[in-house]
Amino acid sequence: NAGVTQTPKFRILKIGQSMTLQCAQDMNHNYMYWYRQDPGMGLKLIYYSVGAGITDKGEVPNGYNVSRSTTEDFPLRLELAAPSQTSVYFCASVWTGGKTGELFFGEGSRLTVL
């Protein structure tokens, strides 16, 4: 199993540009999440999904959109990038029917908006 795969690992955007961060998991997990990590601020939940076709907002959803057309994929769309979106983005997944609630994280995507 590859686990959770995120692409790209690094990206520089200009203000106003748009892009999509890709996330895929091959563990047949039902829940998937997008978090952003800013220095000294922990991880903030952007959006999450409880299964294919179902998404919901987290703590900091403004400026982002998601979709979950399949169990495996959960892309995060940034529209009209702003400097405040400079961050490290982590995708994660979990199977809520297991013995543990361990979230499996991707390697992260470092985004800089200039």
Next chain:
Amino acid sequence: GENVEQHPSTLSVQEGDSAVIKCTYSDSASNYFPWYKQELGKRPQLIIDIRSNVGEKKDQRIAVTLNKTAKHFSLHITETQPEDSAVYFCAASTWVLTGGGNKLTFGTGTQLKVEL
């Protein structure tokens, strides 16, 4: 929503000493409390977790305690080693098999440095 506070933000200990990191949470419905370790430039990884029906859990040199009444939980690392140096995050969530919930709220992290 849930709010998790974590202290201290930085912690330096001598190798072999113990380290304690404390967290408080606000939502009395939270029933799942994991701890994640994040090494520099790496992804967070689960090191231990505890559910609200248990007061303490231990795994070798690490242990977690939970006080539901006071809404706080703590991570204890004994006999610290240089490889324990990392950022540690606590988190809280209501955990259910289906439906809503299962949204981890993280603390702001503790940078642990184990000095030789």
